[in-house]
Amino acid sequence: MSTAYQIIVCGSVVPDPLQTLEPITGPALKNEMMLPAVLDPWAAHALFEAANLAKTAPGSKVWLVSLGPKAKLQQVMMTVAQKAPFELVALDGSASGFTEAADVAAALADAIKTIPGLDMARLLVFGGWESASRGAGVTMQIVGELLGIVNQFQGVDQLTIGADGSLEILERIEGGKHQISKCVGPPAVLGWATGNLPEPPNNPQIGMTNMRAIMPALQKAKPAKIGAGGIKFTSVSLPKQQRQTKIVKDASDDEIAKELVEWNTNG
Amino acid sequence: METILVLVHTEADGSLAKSAREALRAARTLNKAIAGSSLVVGLVGENVQSAANSISASPVMKYFGMTGADFGQSRYSTDAAAAEAICKAANATIVVAPATSRWARVLPGVAQRLGGRADTHVTGVSDADGKPSINRWYYRQRMEAVLTRTQRPWFMLIDPGSQTACDCGAGTATVEMVAVNLSDACKRTTVVGIREPKADQQTIRPDAKLLFVAGAGWTKKQSDGKTHTDDAAKIILEFLNKSKASLGGSKSVVDLSGEGQAVLPFMTHLNQIGQTGATPRHPKGLSTCCHGEEPHAVGWRFVSERRAVNLDPNCGWARGKADVLYVADAFEVMRKVNALLAGKK
Numbered sequence: 328m329s330t331a332y333q334i335i336v337c338g339s340v341v342p343d344p345l346q347t348l349e350p351i352t353g354p355a356l357k358n359e360m361m362l363p364a365v366l367d368p369w370a371a372h373a374l375f376e377a378a379n380l381a382k383t384a385p386g387s388k389v390w391l392v393s394l395g396p397k398a399k400l401q402q403v404m405m406t407v408a409q410k411a412p413f414e415l416v417a418l419d420g421s422a423s424g425f426t427e428a429a430d431v432a433a434a435l436a437d438a439i440k441t442i443p444g445l446d447m448a449r450l451l452v453f454g455g456w457e458s459a460s461r462g463a464g465v466t467m468q469i470v471g472e473l474l475g476i477v478n479q480f481q482g483v484d485q486l487t488i489g490a491d492g493s494l495e496i497l498e499r500i501e502g503g504k505h506q507i508s509k510c511v512g513p514p515a516v517l518g519w520a521t522g523n524l525p526e527p528p529n530n531p532q533i534g535m536t537n538m539r540a541i542m543p544a545l546q547k548a549k550p551a552k553i554g555a556g557g558i559k560f561t562s563v564s565l566p567k568q569q570r571q572t573k574i575v576k577d578a579s580d581d582e583i584a585k586e587l588v589e590w591n592t593n594g
Numbered sequence: 595m596e597t598i599l600v601l602v603h604t605e606a607d608g609s610l611a612k613s614a615r616e617a618l619r620a621a622r623t624l625n626k627a628i629a630g631s632s633l634v635v636g637l638v639g640e641n642v643q644s645a646a647n648s649i650s651a652s653p654v655m656k657y658f659g660m661t662g663a664d665f666g667q668s669r670y671s672t673d674a675a676a677a678e679a680i681c682k683a684a685n686a687t688i689v690v691a692p693a694t695s696r697w698a699r700v701l702p703g704v705a706q707r708l709g710g711r712a713d714t715h716v717t718g719v720s721d722a723d724g725k726p727s728i729n730r731w732y733y734r735q736r737m738e739a740v741l742t743r744t745q746r747p748w749f750m751l752i753d754p755g756s757q758t759a760c761d762c763g764a765g766t767a768t769v770e771m772v773a774v775n776l777s778d779a780c781k782r783t784t785v786v787g788i789r790e791p792k793a794d795q796q797t798i799r800p801d802a803k804l805l806f807v808a809g810a811g812w813t814k815k816q817s818d819g820k821t822h823t824d825d826a827a828k829i830i831l832e833f834l835n836k837s838k839a840s841l842g843g844s845k846s847v848v849d850l851s852g853e854g855q856a857v858l859p860f861m862t863h864l865n866q867i868g869q870t871g872a873t874p875r876h877p878k879g880l881s882t883c884c885h886g887e888e889p890h891a892v893g894w895r896f897v898s899e900r901r902a903v904n905l906d907p908n909c910g911w912a913r914g915k916a917d918v919l920y921v922a923d924a925f926e927v928m929r930k931v932n933a934l935l936a937g938k939k
């Protein structure tokens with residue numbers, strides 16, 4: 328018997344990792360609104376895994392619940408929409424890494440609760456195990472708590488559905504290993520690491536279908552009040568250690584090898 | 595008045611990991627700095643007595659324990675119940691815990707249950723005018739913040755390897771047991787095992803002195819116009835075996851392996867260093883055939899001494915990211931390194 332899952336992926340936007348970032352008072356990022364953005368990479372993996380699962384479990388549906396500045400969301404959705412079929416639930420608010428994860432989680436959980444026909448027996452809540460902004464790995468657990476889900480997994484690289492509908496989950500643990508857990512079935516929260524799927528190629532047809540619903544979803548995006556109440560940042564600074572790189576151009580392979588072995592052996 | 599709870603879990607053999615002792619040290623730093631604060635310890639595991647004994651020479655005022663078969667496994671539902679009950683029993687206002695995979699999974703949820711807040715990847719604790727404050731990095735190790743919070747309980751998950759471990763000795767601890775009723779929902783998940791590479795194929799060695807990073811260059815066409823991936827695999831494995839270094843990879847090389855190409859068969863996503871990979875801690879790092887782009891180099895934040903071998907004198911490492919860049923062919927250099935290491939044995 329196959330379950331038709333309701334798969335809800337939580338994922339926001341972050342500055343393109345190829346950009347140079349600089350903190351300013353606030354704290355915030357210099358030129359934050361000008362920086363090109365991408366879907367948060369680990370959340371993107373969660374989305375690809377969700378779409379893949381939905382394909383193999385007929386009747387399943389994927390939602391992407393995304394909180395960010397509306398204009399940024401719109402920009403990022405132009406590409407993301409071409410990757411996999413989903414319905415967008417948009418929330419208009421700050422995507423800064425310096426905001427409070429608990430505020431973000433509360434807004435996400437509220438948005439999830441408003442999805443019509445939400446059924447805990449079919450619900451899988453996905454997200455990235457850490458964002459590329461706050462990088463905390465806190466939001467998904469709080470979303471789970473607010474939805475009353477106590478079967479939660481983080482650093483997930485694999486989800487396999489058993490013949491009995493059980494979920495076999497591989498989570499990253501210390502020392503390059505995975506813990507294997509079995510959960511009887513939904514509801515569950517899964518914070519994904521890289522998973523096993525490559526990024527799907529752009530599919531303009533999926534993009535067109537998605538965009539028809541994405542534009543209205545963006546228009547009716549509710550404002551979400553996201554702050555950092557209770558946190559006081561004493562300082563935010565770039566690392567000081569810019570190294571004086573010594574460039575060795577004309578040494579022989581023998582000399583380099585000897586130097587490397589000595590360097591590794593000493594100290 | 596702050597009650598600082600050090601929350602630890604036991605390992606499979608009932609002992610405490612080094613990261614637990616590091617958390618204890620961080621908590622003790624806060625305890626000393628905050629006037630009138632008290633230091634207590636909470637332990638979760640199948641059996642916690644020997645773990646409590648192992649640190650009982652520390653100036654801890656009280657020990658709380660949650661024990662039983664249900665708490666021997668690393669599972670959100672039962673760990674959340676245990677941590678919540680211990681925090682309540684201890685009246686904790688600050689909870690210091692090692693950021694192990696087990697605690698990182700569950701403690702943010704526990705903070706929510708208790709109306710508190712959690713900060714993870716904490717790399718330092720200090721006091722600012724008698725108020726606790728922490729250091730943590732934002733935007734994948736691109737910038738470091740020092741912050742303090744008014745909310746309590748405040749959970750601080752300390753990054754393993756970031757602190758000196760407390761060297762307090764053993765004795766006999768009196769552990770006050772805390773009980774909790776587990777609902778059926780708590781038992782819907784069962785831990786069935788651990789998947790790990792065979793001992794001789796385990797390339798991730800968190801305690802290694804050296805991180806050896808292989809980039810996509812190892813799989814690219816070389817000066818003769820051909821790829822030499824078999825040679826690359828042999829050279830890298832030989833070096834890892836001889837040096838006992840830990841293996842990291844760039845995203846490009848790891849993605850190649852993931853796409854089923856016969857490239858470097860031992861390289862998986864778990865080896866990836868960087869933006870969407872790991873940020874391991876090693877005293878030294880050697881990058882080979884890797885360009886050193888920013889999304890990769892952010893994963894080197896906690897590698898102290900850095901050297902790179904690359905054919906390109908203008909690669910990313912040349913721009914202040916490595917201490918030394920050798921402009922050379924890594925195939926040749928690493929062959930010679932292996933030969934030298936073989937000679938040493």
Ligand SMILES: Cc1cc2nc3c(=O)[nH]c(=O)nc-3n(C[C@H](O)[C@H](O)[C@H](O)COP(=O)(O)OP(=O)(O)OC[C@H]3O[C@@H](n4cnc5c(N)ncnc54)[C@H](O)[C@@H]3O)c2cc1C
Pocket residue numbers: 344345365368808809810811812814816843844845846847866867868869870871882883884885886887888889890891903904905906909922923924925
């Ligand atoms: C969202 C996002 C997330 C990302 N996350 C990560 C991440 O987590 N980790 C990561 O690594 N990257 C990440 N990247 C990708 C990153 O930007 C680079 O594309 C990647 O690091 C390049 O890998 P590379 O240096 O191995 O390969 P290349 O850029 O192909 O470089 C190969 C290098 O090998 C050298 N070379 C070739 N042959 C030899 C030889 N015989 N001897 C010596 N040198 C040789 C070449 O000179 C070249 O410098 C991310 C990118 C994005 C957009």
